[in-house]
Amino acid sequence: MKKERKWARPVLYAILIIYALVTLYPFLWAVSASFKTFREITGGGASIIPKQPTLANYINIFTGTAKFTRWFMNSVIIAVLGTLLNVILNSMGGYALAQIEFKGSKLFFGMLMATLTIPGQVLLIPNYLIIKAIGLMNSFSALIVPSAINVTYIFLMRQYFMSFSKQVEEAARIDGVSKAGCFFRIALPLSRSILATQATFIFLGFWNDFTKAMLYLKDINKFTLPVGIQATQSQTSGVTLWNETLTYSVISMVPILIMYIVLNKYFMQGLRMEGEK
Amino acid sequence: MKKKMNRNKLYDHIQGYTFISPAIVLLAVFVYISIVVAIYMSFNEVNLFRWTFDFVGFNNYKRIFTEDRIFKAFSNTTKFVAVVAPMQTVLALILAAVLNSKIRAQKAFRIVYFLPTLTSSTALTMIFMFIFSISGPYNTIGKALGFVQEATNWLNEPKFALKIIMCMNIWSTVPYYMTIYLSALQDVPASLYEAAEVDGANAVLRFLNITVPHMKPITSFVFITGIIGTFQMFDQAYIFSNGSGGPQNSTLTVALMVYQYAFSLLNDMGLASAVAIVLSIVIIIASALANKLNKSEKLYS
Numbered sequence: 001m002k003k004e005r006k007w008a009r010p011v012l013y014a015i016l017i018i019y020a021l022v023t024l025y026p027f028l029w030a031v032s033a034s035f036k037t038f039r040e041i042t043g044g045g046a047s048i049i050p051k052q053p054t055l056a057n058y059i060n061i062f063t064g065t066a067k068f069t070r071w072f073m074n075s076v077i078i079a080v081l082g083t084l085l086n087v088i089l090n091s092m093g094g095y096a097l098a099q100i101e102f103k104g105s106k107l108f109f110g111m112l113m114a115t116l117t118i119p120g121q122v123l124l125i126p127n128y129l130i131i132k133a134i135g136l137m138n139s140f141s142a143l144i145v146p147s148a149i150n151v152t153y154i155f156l157m158r159q160y161f162m163s164f165s166k167q168v169e170e171a172a173r174i175d176g177v178s179k180a181g182c183f184f185r186i187a188l189p190l191s192r193s194i195l196a197t198q199a200t201f202i203f204l205g206f207w208n209d210f211t212k213a214m215l216y217l218k219d220i221n222k223f224t225l226p227v228g229i230q231a232t233q234s235q236t237s238g239v240t241l242w243n244e245t246l247t248y249s250v251i252s253m254v255p256i257l258i259m260y261i262v263l264n265k266y267f268m269q270g271l272r273m274e275g276e277k
Numbered sequence: 278m279k280k281k282m283n284r285n286k287l288y289d290h291i292q293g294y295t296f297i298s299p300a301i302v303l304l305a306v307f308v309y310i311s312i313v314v315a316i317y318m319s320f321n322e323v324n325l326f327r328w329t330f331d332f333v334g335f336n337n338y339k340r341i342f343t344e345d346r347i348f349k350a351f352s353n354t355t356k357f358v359a360v361v362a363p364m365q366t367v368l369a370l371i372l373a374a375v376l377n378s379k380i381r382a383q384k385a386f387r388i389v390y391f392l393p394t395l396t397s398s399t400a401l402t403m404i405f406m407f408i409f410s411i412s413g414p415y416n417t418i419g420k421a422l423g424f425v426q427e428a429t430n431w432l433n434e435p436k437f438a439l440k441i442i443m444c445m446n447i448w449s450t451v452p453y454y455m456t457i458y459l460s461a462l463q464d465v466p467a468s469l470y471e472a473a474e475v476d477g478a479n480a481v482l483r484f485l486n487i488t489v490p491h492m493k494p495i496t497s498f499v500f501i502t503g504i505i506g507t508f509q510m511f512d513q514a515y516i517f518s519n520g521s522g523g524p525q526n527s528t529l530t531v532a533l534m535v536y537q538y539a540f541s542l543l544n545d546m547g548l549a550s551a552v553a554i555v556l557s558i559v560i561i562i563a564s565a566l567a568n569k570l571n572k573s574e575k576l577y578s
Contacts (some may be wrong), residue, residue, distance in 0.1 A: 008480055011374050019372060020389045022448070027392060029414060041407075044428065046417040092296040101286075102293030108301055115308045115461045121509045121532055123558040124538050125318065125550055126311035146307045149300045167448070208397035210512045226399035231373045234519040235401060242407050249400035256395045260388075267391075271453075272460040 034058070034247040041242045057247040068248060070221060071228035076255075078140050078224060079206035085148040086202045087195055093149065094157025095183050099164070109158075112151050128215055143209070143218035143224075153198050156273055160194050161187065197266040197273070200259060207256060226253045295380040297305055337551035347552065349526050350534040353439060354556075357510060357530065358563075361446050362503040366496060373458035374488050378480070391456065393449040396479045398512035405445045406432055406517060426443035432517070435527040442513050442528060450506070454499045461495045462488070501564045508560045511536065531556050 028048055033041050034057050036050045045051070059066045096102070097109050127146060136142040168183050177185070187197070210226040217223055223231065229252065233245045262265060319337055321330040340502040341347050372390070373492045376383055393401065398545035409415045419425025465487065473483045489496075511532035514522065522529030522537070531552060 005473075012378060012380065015372075015375055016380065016386050020386060023392060023452070026401075026404045026408060026448075029408065030400075033407065042412040044412040044417055046414055046421065089299045093300040096296035097291045100289050100293040100296065102290040103393070105293060105297070108297050110411055111309075112300065112304065115304055117561065118312065119310060119505060119509055119557045119560045121309045121511075121535065122315050122550075122553045123308060125546055125553065126314035127307055128539070129314065130306060130311065146303065149303050151300075151304070155299055179289060180295075183296070185361065204395065208399075210397065210399050212515070214515070225399045229399045229403060230516050230519075233406075233516075240410070242410075242412075245403050246407060249403045252400050253396050260391070261394055264388075268456070271456045274457055 030246045030250050033242060034250045038241065038243045041246075048147065057243045058251075060244070060245065063249070066244075067220060067223070067228060068251075071223050071225045072251075074140070074222060075207060075224040075226075075252075078143050079203050081140070081271070082144045082147060082206040083199050083203045085144065086150055086153065087199050089149045090153040090198065091157050091188065091195065092183070093154040094159075095161050095187060097154070097158045098161035099166075099169070099182075099187075100179050112154060115151055124211075124215075131216060138218045138222060139216075140222070143184060143206075143212050147206070147212075150202060153202070157191075157194070158200070160191060164190075193266070193269070196263065197270040200263050200266045201270050203259070204256060307410055315550045315554060318547050319554050321547045323546035323550075324545055330547075333547065337548045338555070340548055341552060341555055346526065346529070347534065348521075350529045350531045353529055354508060354510070354531045357439065357443060357446075358504060360443050361450075361507045362500060364447050365450050365454055365503045366500045368447065368490060369454035369499060370458055370489070370496065371484075372451065373455045373462055374484050374485040374492065376455070376459060377462045387456070387459070390452040392452070394453045394456075396449070398449075399516055401445060402451055402513050402516040405441060409437075409441050433524050437524040438517065438524055438527045442510075442517055445513060446507070446510065450503070454503070457499065458492060461492060465491045487568070493571065497568060500571070501567050504563050504567055506558055508563070 032048045032050055035053045035055070037052065037054055037056065040051060042083075060066055093112075097105060097112075124236070131137055131146070132141045138143065164187065169186060172182050172186060208226065209224070210230070213224045213227045217227060220231070225248070229245060229248045232248060233240055318330070320332060320334060322333045322336070323330055376386060380386070407413050411428055411430040415431065416425055416428040420428065431441065469487050470483055472489060478486065509532050510530050514528045514530045514533045515536065518528045518533075520522075520533070520537070520541075522533050535549045535553045535556070537543055538545045538552065
């Protein structure tokens with residue numbers, strides 16, 4: 001047993017460090033490329049550290065014809081509005097299913113849960129036609145409206161509100177506060193932490209979405225970052241402007257990284273809930 | 278008093294409906310009506326430009342089993358699922374178990390490992406495409422270490438392209454599942470491991486006899502989520518091939534082909550809908566099978 005101890009620890013650390021390097025390596029390359037000239041990137045050098053570090057790629061973003069700042073703001077608008085709507089509507093739905101007795105609530109619950117078994121692929125085409133029919137094509141609403149609720153989070157909010165003490169609420173009810181009043185004045189303020197968890201994951205989903213943005217946004221001025229980056233990479237036939245593409249990719253990660261560091265607690269909480277579903 | 282109760286009840290009903298209606302309306306339109314539309318379209322030849330629907334019976338479904346390109350897409354996707362879904366699950370479990378064994382700087386490792394989960398598939402695919410492009414580090418390092426003879430644009434190699442996407446997908450999903458495992462591992466009583474250690478079971482045996490059986494429900498969740506996700510892989514294949522599924526259809530997944538039939542000049546939404554429905558049925562069957570397999574194994578252990 002003593003023998004095993006001796007080599008077991010270093011082996012474990014070796015596995016962890018190797019995997020950490022495997023994870024970090026592509027990111028390090030991207031960051032380093034964003035400080036390199038186009039010529040150095042395509043020169044095929046293996047050095048992570050740029051030979052002639054330059055800020056030109058970053059400066060270019062704010063000058064010339066680059067639409068980057070536009071795309072960045074579009075992404076912010078969509079992600080923020082979409083997240084706000086989700087947090088409010090998912091909580092309302094969860095609260096109704098957990099705390100309000102009304103006819104058909106069981107049926108509604110079943111209707112909601114059944115949608116979780118449906119693969120999103122089959123909805124792509126009909127959703128596109130509906131978006132087109134109601135005139136939302138090429139608008140931010142096309143991305144926000146269909147995704148304004150999320151069944152997984154309605155379910156998680158329901159579970160959360162079910163464990164809620166009914167005493168406080170009953171006291172408020174005797175004072176004549178309505179269910180809606182209880183929800184906005186008592187339930188929501190008490191669930192700040194789970195709301196933050198919900199918001200972080202939903203924001204991440206909106207921020208990184210590619211498929212819907214690619215399908216619905218046709219005007220280059222309305223692109224979100226992921227679609228814009230892809231367009232930048234593919235527009236120049238034959239030659240990819242790797243310096244631009246990789247710099248865009250690096251900056252697109254910054255807001256999420258900041259969120260991840262600041263809201264780490266909520267990320268971890270969300271993943272715990274995911275496993276317990 | 279009774280009257281007041283009734284009025285309260287009525288308010289409850291109204292408030293209940295108000296609170297749940299946004300979700301119900303959106304799901305009704307974008308899920309339930311959409312499914313009906315998808316099924317309807319799969320039995321029609323749809324021309325979007327002229328906006329015509331012609332009923333063709335099972336014709337679209339028959340084409341799925343006769344056209345080579347569709348077969349290729351299903352075979353690519355099956356390969357992709359067969360490699361990626363098990364790899365994700367196993368790697369995630371092993372990494373979580375290693376991280377859980379009283380490691381120093383556990384938090385630092387977790388933060389690093391989680392990075393790919395935070396990154397959009399666009400940014401990830403860009404980075405990987407660059408690495409395997411003609412001037413990318415894969416060539417440079419490969420030549421230095423001898424596993425690459427001649428600098429190649431690997432993105433254009435039909436035998437290589439899907440493998441790059443597989444690696445990228447595994448690499449980017451493992452940390453997410455690992456974190457789910459890691460939080461579940463906190464619930465396994467430490468005394469079990471200690472007792473096994475006293476009995477002389479080494480780390481590998483402890484992993485196989487304690488960790489693996491305890492993680493079974495999580496494994497089932499991770500594996501099925503993986504199957505559902507990988508069968509529908511779209512973003513990475515689209516970005517990688519700029520929507521073409523090339524080189525030589527090697528990155529053509531079913532989801533990408535659905536997109537091509539529906540939204541490109543192929544203008545064949547009926548066939549696209551039929552393919553999407555078949556894919557959904559495959560996914561539902563595959564995840565049901567995986568679930569059953571996991572449950573039956575439980576009986577024996």
